[in-house]
Amino acid sequence: MGAGAVTVRGESEGFWQFVDPNKTWYNNKRIIALNGWIVLLLITSSNNGYDGSMMNTLQAEWQWKDYFNHPTGSKLGLLNAIQNIGALAGYPFAPYLSDGIGRRATVAIGAVIMLVAVALQTAAQSTGMFIGSRFLIGFGLTFAANAAPMLVTEISYPAYRAPLTSLYNSLWYSGSIIAAWTSFGTEFIGNTWAWRIPSLLQGIPAFLQVCLIWFVPESPRWLVSKGRDQQAIKTLAYYHADGNEDDPLVQFEYQEIKTQIDLDRHVAAKVGYKSLFTTPGNRRRMAIIVALGFFSQWSGNGLISYYLTQILTSIGITNTTIQLLINGILQIWNLFWACGASFAVERAGRRVLFISSVCGMLLFFIFWTICSALFAENGDTQAAHAVIAFIFLFYAAYDLAFTPLIVSYTVEILPYSVRAKGFNIFNFTISAALIFNQYVNPIALDAINWKYYIVYIVWLCFELVYVWYTIIETKGLSLEETAALFDGDEAKGELQERAAERAVGGVPDSPKDEKESAHFHEHSVA
Structure with a gap:
């Protein structure tokens, strides 16, 4: 691309004035290759999605329940939460590795740890061994999940940075789809391989990364630093x-x-963690980032992600095959909406997507709660079927923003000097929120059933107000310009x-x- 091919969009339009409009991802071999390497990084999120969906589907399989003595309540909560407890153990180290030895090497370290953990999980002979392996999965995933999305956003061709980074979290569902349908297929195996096979397949993304990560370009920002x-x-x-x-x-x-x-x-x-909170611009960033971390897990989606089996049972759907089938279809539905929203980021804008997402979630969660109450009080089967429809609609709304944007928005509003540490705080917040959900949700659902949903309705109202007043639009800006935006227009312009x-x-x-x-x-x- 030479100077003569440059299209000028305006003096203040940053990198856009240097982007060749005739140069697209599908007609340039090097951009195709770059996007191929980015896909290798995106599967880090697929691994995370696989893990969450696998644990959801295993709860519906009698082979897994029999082997681990039908865990319920706090024990079931621990089996789900231990992965995030392992993640907490890795957070103090992840940003220092990302900034110190580079994004690629940090992804590789995380992938190796996950491979070891998956081997232990697949071979688990006791509840303790299963719990220990899941702790190690969370520990390894922390390193890869800290470095991979930053590397995606830092090496992407500028015109495609926003949708590609948004795809990172959206591809969570690609992993969950594979896990859901694998478990659907292995349900008919009459021994422990019904759950060991899904566990074994969890290691495929990490194996690919260990083999191929060194062909991925390192972050130019890290190299300059x-x-x-x-x-x-x-x-x-x-x-x-x-x-x-x-x-x-x-x-x-x-x-x-x-x-x-x-x-x-x-x-x-x-530049340490203290610097994230010492200036007005950074405090503003962290208020949004921490809030998004909690919102992404406390919007009602955590009920479905880890306890869909329990929710379906509460509305009279107890057949294991039907439960697994609903879960499998739901993951495909989610992937469709999340990927669609990812490609709409630059057209619709971040603020529009966030506000639309919360409004939709609030509306459909209210209907979901009403129908659950009708079934619980009157045994209305039509209301039970409506619950399933509203779960799907709720997730479509959730996927407009809280799947594609929470990662991409977080990494783009952070300056390079604090990006790894700020993103680590974001991941820490998600793990803390998940641990709370995974312990409290099964206990609360057992105790008060559908009435627990009212808590989430109130919380979604708070989310809507918070998002309305805090989210800043960032579409059309480069990574550096977006980060500077929180320090005032003068800083960005200069x-x-x-x-x-x-x-x-x-x-x-x-x-x-x-x-x-x-x-x-x-x-x-x-």
Whole structure:
């Protein structure tokens, strides 16, 4: 792509003014290759989805229930929650590995740990061994899940960054689909291989990553942060501009990355977890990120993700085959809506999707609760069937935003210097929310049945108010511009202007003078 192919969309439109409109993912071999490597990273989320769906379906199989003595209540909660407890153990280390040894190496470490854990889980001879292996799965998944989505967003071709990063969490359902239908098929095996086979297949994504991760390009942002600028330029040029290091898009991307990271280095020694909460911009980011982490698990979806069998039983659907069939169809439904929303991110915008999602969830959860009450009080079978319909509609609404956007929005609003640590806080929040759900939900459902749903209705009302007043629109911006947006329009505009000047006018890589650096840093980092 040469300068003559550049389409100018406006002086303030960042990277878009350097993007060739004739260059699309399907007609450029190098972008196709890059997207292929990105798929290898996206399957980290598939592994997570597989795990959640597998544990859901195993609860419906008599072979698993017999082998582990029909766990209920707090014991069942522990079997589900232990994976997230293992994740908590990995959180103190994950961001330091991602920033220290690189995104690729961190994904590889997580994949190796998960392979060992899956082998132990498949060979489990006791409840204790099964619990221990699931702890180890969560521990390994923490490393891969911290590094993989950041690498996706940092190597993507700029025009496709938002939908590709949004696909990360959306492909959670690809794993859940495989787990649901595998368990549906193995249900008819009359021994422990009915649950050991689904457990064994869980290791496939990790195996692929161990074998292929070293062919994936490393993050140009990480390379620049380590002083390997020339390698970063070569990576950007190879995948974004057919190897042309002088391409305006490559120069703009590099200079924008370089500008932000050079300024970050002024406080690099002080960048720790405390820095996430010491400035107004960062506090604003973290308030949104922590809230999204809780919202993603406390919107009522946690009931379905881990206790669908119990919900279906409560409305009179007790046949194991029917339960597994409903779960399998639901995962396909979810994948359709989540992927559709991922590709609509740049068209509809983040704010529209978040607000629409919460409104839809609230409406359909109210109807779900009413129908559950009608069945419980009157035995109305039509109301029971309506519950299933409203579960599907509820998930369609959930998938508009809380599947595709929670990861992509989190990584894009964080500056590079705190991205790994901020994303780690996000993952920690999700695990904490899940542990609470996995312990409390089965106990509450046993105790008060459908009345427990009222708690989620009240919570969804709070979510709607919070999302309405806090979510900032970020569509059409580069990764650096989006991160700077939370520090004010002046910071974003100055970053964009200086990157463009340096890319086109040959301004030196270092800031023009200390005064300018301090002024910019005050807005974008401090």
